[in-house]
Amino acid sequence: MAGAQCCSNPPTLDPNSGAGSVEQLGGLSTYISGSPNSKFAVLLVSDVFGYEAPNIRLVADKVAAAGFFVAVPDFLYGDPFLLNDNRPILDWLKDHGTDKGLEDAKLVVEALKSKGFSAIGAAGYCWGGKVVTELSKSTSIDAAVLLHPSLVTLDDIRGVNVPIEILAAEIDEITPPALVKQFQEILAARVHEVDSYVEIVPKVAHGWTVRYNADDEAAAKSANEARNKMLDWFFKYLK
Template sequence: MANEARPCPCDIGDKIEYGSLGEEVQIEHIKAYVVKPKAPTEKALIIIHDIFGWQLPNTRYMVDMLASHGCIAVCPDFFIGKEPWSPSNDWAGFQQWLEDKKPTNINKEVDAVLKYLKGQCGVSRIGVVGFCWGGVATHYISLQYPEIKAGVSVYGIVREKEDRYDLKSPTFFIFAENDFVIPLDQVTALEEKLKEKCTVDFQMKIFPNQTHGFVHRKREDINEPDRRYIQEARQDMINWLNKYV
């Protein structure tokens, strides 16, 4: 397995670098951004990117932040080199773009990353955090992998699977009140079914006045009225991971 790494600073033009704490590595057939704490640790987090891909500065900002809490954090390219969605793309073509990038078709990549974390990094406790597309993927992983100690799904729901309520690992769901992607009736329906069918711990939280993508805004993109909710959501995420991972 190749493991040759190279630095990857992500300069966004205002002297703030996102993604500068880690390095890019090759994990079997996929690339990944990895941040390792200075002290040895048995804990790791798989961070799953949104539709804008693994190199998005916002996502690498979250990888750096989560790793600062004493765990290895790895953000693989779950698109496997395919072009991520671009803000300039026509949304009319989104479903066609998504066709070969299903967030519920990631087992090969998850298995490779788990092998890497256990074999090369020596970790024994692994959690998953995902945003948007990655939030759906996190929900899916929570249904498929009992070895995952905890998941945090940030504005994402598995919609197309009938068995989407039988979580195998404790999962925290974060949603935004004003989310054009996930209407609140879908959140309510998910919570009702989980209460009925789920046998592991889960929690759902809706943050008032927030929109899709609010949790992984970069520092300079946070409006003052939103700051408390963003900080609260991130602390909730960390608390959940500390509890179970």
């Protein structure tokens, strides 16, 4: 995850972006979008740039428009990675481990369950992909989606216990296609244990689903296609 791709094309953070609102959930400041009367919730776990990135909030709003209650917590406690603060990504990661992210995610899931949602899905981007993979080793969530994940190992995939979709990039030094193909082989061998779908999306790079320029029509189209595949997965396994 220490490669340049992890931090390429960083977003301009905006705490006021999105159509939703920021509330407390599971002890964390959380961007909320969608009706609390929905029966189905989706947890989005961001990359290292955090929950104020406009594109992940746009994803939340689009998923909410499809009938889900969506939560994007601030797992980074107001300290997202910034390229201009002279702090190397490896130093930043020491203070923002995915193990802590997992602990917090479990609390958020419990908070969602306490609100009465009958099914909960989780999607993770880059750093968040590791958190969601760890969540998927239990049955605390009902479906998982990993989008250009980082830090995920073969043993992690062997431990997955819920339906999982992996959308990976063809151009990815962090989780390269060769590793993703191994993920696919492991899941294919477990076809009678857990449903899965793995795709290496051609001509896109790590981060393509949330770190793109909205004025770039081709990039936006690829991101929208990934979001729709994620939505289809949640429709299939949550509703």
